[in-house]
Amino acid sequence: MISIIYYYSFLISSYIGGLLIALGIDDYYMIKRMDHEEYRIIGFVLLTILMILFPLTQLVVGRLFGFNAPLEFERYLHEPVRTSVDKNKKIFQLAFSALAAISILAVAYTLLKTHSVPIFELLKGNTEDLAKMRIDAARGFNGNVYIRNIFGIALTPILSIIAYVYAIQTREFLWKTLFFMLFISSVLITTYDLAKSPIFFYVIMLILARVYSKSxxxxxxxxxxxxxxxxxxxVVMYIAIQGVTEVESFLAYNTGPIGRIILAQISPFFLHIDTFSHSISLLEAKGLPSFIIGFFDMEQVRSGRMMMENVFPENVDKGTGGVLNTIFLGEAFATYGYFGVIAAIIYVAAIIQIIYMLFMRLRKTPVVIALFVYFTINIPRTLVGGVSDFLFNPIWVMTTVVLAGLYILEQYFMVIWSFLMSKVMKKRVKA
Structure with a gap:
């Protein structure tokens, strides 16, 4: 988790591109929309502070809790996986199968409620207006977004990981069948809108699950x-989805896949600083999660959408402009300026370190492994989104609650049930 965050989300996706922008050699189309050149240096300085203060905060938090990362991670890797307790086995399998059915139905519901499914249109050979169809698939969804986001997009891949670990550990037909169905559903839900990164992250989840289960x-x-x-x-996805065929586009550092990785995610950060320093007032409370500001009759405003409307209004008018997401420092600056950036670095680093320590010390079961893998992949993805998602994230909360219930069924259900029954019997005897 920590390595992916630091080396991928920060170093590769943020710092390298930030250095090119600071040196003025990026030649990137987004940065050309920036009005004040001094923010090239200011943005790079803030990224440098992130690279130093973030791991330093994690180190301090770890020391406060007596956490030795190398030793505990080595112990975790060699710790055996504990599957469901025999007394809980049938109940757990029944509950998991029901939840798997709900998730598979949620995937089908998502596809049915999406007017034009981009992946199906691509397979049919309809390659016109794919960019608009991708935006429509995300913003023009006609169903319940909670069913799609929680049970379809979030829960299906996690359940497939649980079934995968159980299939590896037990080799039972039930778990192999459940994994196959959930795997197909996970591939569909991660590729239906033609987003390129989700399928890669899902494959990494499977690899990490195998590593943590010692297979x-x-x-x-x-x-x-x-x-x-x-x-x-x-490369195949870029050719099929975006029609990129020139070799130069794949080799150039500011176009194609390379430009997408090192410049596309960090450039909006510099635009955030420039725009919210001059053109748009700081969001302040409006940038906080809707769960918090809803008590004060305020509506949440996401800086990524405002940036798209401000910097690329022509794309919004054409229906191809979604949001300009970037490293969480962008939304932090849009909310409370430079103070927000420093506070966000310390807060997010501490939260991630606590989550990491918690998983290192939990009992290693398929459910815990799946949730650990989910956060290992989704925290780096959320870092390129907004700081408000670390204040309150309904998808994380709901996913954790559901899997906590599965964890109880997996390990402790009969113990809790026996305890409750003993209490009931004692009350009856006294009566």
Whole structure:
């Protein structure tokens, strides 16, 4: 979790591109929309503070809780996986199967309530207006967004990981069947809108699940093979989805896949600083989660959408402009300026470190592994979104509650049930 955050979300996706922007050699279309050149340096300074203060905060929090990361991670890797207790087995399987059915139905519901499913249109050969269809799939969904986001998008891949670990550990037909159905559903829900990153992150979740369940030992040869396969798949997706065929587009640092990785996610951060320093007033309380400001009859405003409307209004008018998401510092600055940036770094670093320590010390079961893998992948993705998602994230809360219930069924249901029954019997005897 920590390595993916620091080396992918921060170093590769943010700092390298930030350095190119600070040096003025990015030649990137988004940065050309920036009005004040001094924010190239100011933005890079803030990113440098992030690279130093973030791990420093995590180190301090770890020391406060007596956490030795290398030793505890090594212990966690070699700890055996504990499947469901025999007394809980049937109840857990029944509950899991019911939840899996709900998630699979949620995926079908999502596809049915989406007017034009981009992945199906692509397979039918309809490659016109794919960009608009992708926006429509996300913003023009006609169903209940909670069913789609929680049970379809979030829960289905997690349940597939649980079934996968159980299939590896028990080799039972039930778990293999459940995994197959959930795997197909997960692939559909991660690719239906033609977003390229979700399918890669799902594959990484499967790999991490194998590592944590001790069925896969990574080495440089295997890692290199995964990287080559991922690169080939990414190139194929760019050719099929965006029609990119020129070799120069794949090799240039400011276009194609490379530009997407090192510049596309960090450029809006510099635009945030520029725009909210001059053109738009700071959001202040309006930038906080709707769960919090709803008590004060205020409506949440996401800076990413405001940036798209301000910087690329022509795309919004054409229906191809969604949001300009960037590293969480962008929304932090849009909310409370430079103070918000420093406070957000310390707060988010502490929250992530606490989550990491908690998983390292929980009993290692398929449910816990799946939730750990989910946060390992989704926290880095959420970092490129907004700081308000770390203040209150309804999808994380609901997912955790559901899986906590599964964890109780998996390990402690009969113990709790016996305890409650003993209390009831004692009251009856006294009566």
């Amino acid at each position: 896969l030992v990574l080495n440089w040869k295997k890692i290199s093979g995964y990287l080559i396969a991922g690169t080939v798949l990414l």
